[in-house]
Amino acid sequence: MNSTTQNPSAQAFAIAAETAAISRGYWATVWMRLKRDKVSVACALVLLSLVLMAVFAPLLAPYDPAQGTMLKRLSAIGTTGHWLGTDELGRDMLSRLMYGGQMSLLMGLLPVFIAFLIGTSLGLVAGFFGGWWNTLIMRTTDVFFAFPAVLLAIAISGALGAGFVNAILSLTLVFIPPIARVAESVTTSVRNLDFVDAARASGANSFTIIRVHVLGNVLGPVFIYATSLVSVCMILAAGLSFLGLGVKPPVAEWGLMLNTLRQSIYVQPWISVLPGLMIFITSLCFNLLSDGLRGAMDIKR
């Protein structure tokens, strides 16, 4: 190792100490730390089962979600054949909640995912190149910040008209600015680190530096932020549907179900609470998982 003499036993000791710690990669370490976090694991399991439930709803659901019998309107929870009761049109609640998960999860995840792609790109460009690019992109996003998220989503949806695609579109537009802003601030701080200068000093061009050195360090924090937005997005989507701006009846969607069951709250309060409970559980799990992810990804030197 160097010019000073060293006794052989000491050398053996030092080498043993070096080989003892076997490197795991970064993501493997994050994964290991996440697995140790009981809350995150529980949330991930709940979310996984919700997704599986929604995906396999056609196989799992005991009834057709759109088919109801007027005779069995608003049966109570625990009724034989209808474990979770029926809604105001006599449709099986369990089946509707399962099918409703498809739309609700999709409307929670898809806008955030698209906004994540677009917002991160915008933020990267604004943060890395700075100057004019930054002013153009960040001032434009600032305009969106002038309106509360709910109002913005309603306004855009209202202008575009009701419907699934328009709801996704309006929600995506709502989430691009905050994601772009986070991506911009993370990029700005990464850009100023010495390893970016070292890469420039190696002769790399901006594109290569972004691809190899900046992107990997920006995606993590932005991803954590985006996961925390999923719950907001679900609630907003439910709100849009509640107002009649999202999906239309008779499609099952938790927010819409909450709306239509609103009148039945005095007859069967527990049934009308069910869709809300699902939204609550899902968004809570996304939030807690995002928290756990933040902790797991924060690996110190």
Next chain:
Amino acid sequence: MSALLRVQDLKKHFPIGKDLFGRPTQVVHAVESVSFEVEKGRTLGIVGESGCGKSTTARLLMHLIEPDEGRISIRGKEFGNIGGRHPVAQLRRQMQMVFQDSYASLNPRLTIEDSIAFGPQIHGVSETLARQQARDLLDRVGLNPSVFIRRYPHELSGGQRQRVNIARALAIKPEIVILDEAVSALDKSVQAQVLNLLSDLKKEFELTYLFISHDLNVVQYISDDVMVMYLGQVVESGPVAQLYENPAHPYTRALLNSVPAQTPGQSKNYIVLEGDPPNPIAPPKGCRFHPRCQFAKAICAEKEPDTVKVSGSHKAACFKLPGSADHQTYIRLQEVSHEPRC
């Protein structure tokens, strides 16, 4: 012998704050007409306190910051982004840099191997070859490749990381390596290991070093020539032995004197300067050191001293030196009584 690296009148002012019309309200005079030469195979030490512009000088040389003015040439070839000069990309093949913060200068998401192999691949070396070279270099800087190659920066100690940074700089096969406080953050026992490594590598790869540090003892040990900077200007430069034994500039004298003795029992008479180095936003007029200088006279506050020869290649910028154009004026003036400034 002609110089390998020649720097002439390097200058950088940073505008800070903007008024309503986008005009800068204040200017940091970071580097002001810095000129020097380094011969092949020698080590130039650059010393000075915080804000003296030594790190900015390093970044200007690498064109990580675009200089306002000045010429940088290697073997007579001038580099820069202005028309007619050789492209900066070529400069960066011949000159590399090691930074102070060993952690911040490595990408936390890349393995050690990827970090070292990155540079050569940019310059067209095949991936297989670049990885092979990375392994050889790791071995050369004293890290067992089979142990470290797949490691991430956070799994290494500070000393090991700095070895990786040195390997990364050498991967491009530069002639000149700028070491910007490269050993300053390391513990003494580890620092000695890295200093030894740097000496060995210098011989083996026939490197030329620019060694930037605030640690005067380390600079004395490793450098052949030394350049002392104060508030963006070079106040004194020369061969290490002459400059340390016979400092000509009052600042150099105070700076060298302020280092506590490393051996007990030698009580020292310190030349204690008043106050901190002033702010480079509004540097004092005339000689920038005059507000803290015990020999300052009226002329020092008015006129910037010229750089004159002390002996051989030893040069300094002070009116006290007999070679100075205004030396006679200085001698005739009364010493001004000193109000400590801060």
Next chain:
Amino acid sequence: MNPVVEVKNLNVTFKGEEGSIFAVNDVSFDLAAGETLALLGESGCGKSVTLKSLMRLHPMHKTQIEGQVLVEGQDVLKMKSKALSEMRGKTVSMVFQEPMLAFDPVFTVGDQIAESVMRHERISYKDARQRALEMLDRVRIPSAAKRLDAYPHEMSGGMRQRAMIALALACKPRVLLADEPTTALDATVQIQVLLLLKELQRELGMSMIFVTHDVGVAIEVADRTAVMYAGRIIEQGPVQAVLSKPWHPYTQGLLGATVHPGMDRNQALPAIPGAPPQLIRRIDECAFAPRCAQASSRCLSPLPSVNTLTPRWTRCIHADVSQA
């Protein structure tokens, strides 16, 4: 005379999710009135942790502290929180490496010093301001009256460090704990602050514990030194003796590896190979043995305890203690 500070068998363990860190093991030392002790060592050796234990500044729920820390005969580790806050700043006071952290950015320096005096001495705001002014004058801050109303960020690094010393000394403490107070300063400012601290110590008759990694700084300020390695004091004695004729191979290695004027440039530096151990277990054998050229098999079994009451001692079993 009774020592002002007595530390007996101090152990500090940090409990973390991924296991414990045995930061300080079996540290004992004492400090007489007016004396300066330098805790010398490299990063992670436990010198700062030891210092913070004297004021019990560690986060309670994560730290396990054992042993005795007697300040003027009272055990700091057993104090109730009221007595503790009374002691902090009055009997024992501390200066840090980064003065920006010691000051609250939203209050003026003068008010912060005055506030500390008012809390401990129950005097009026006016008198406390007067004391703050005296203190700023005493640490030789130019135009002190004007600086009384300055905010911390309006001061330069060296001046902030002086202001922090003024804050620490405002209640005339018996013991000053200094945690690398000059490390972040420039060379010409460092020497100003060191000389100032020495002078103030003499004037106020304080004792001082000075944590540093810089051999030169230790020589400049201290009467005695305790060299720390891997959470233990490995050698202790008068600064002159320890640093001119070190007994422990680590101290020898550290002094050898420290670059000093007059070294032969054509010779490699005598570096210590390897790196300090991780403190993830309690090390009872010699922690330096894996890096030591003189190590034998005996060094790898638990070391015998040393009489820490003698003026000079070392934990090394191979040391030639005849040459003082």
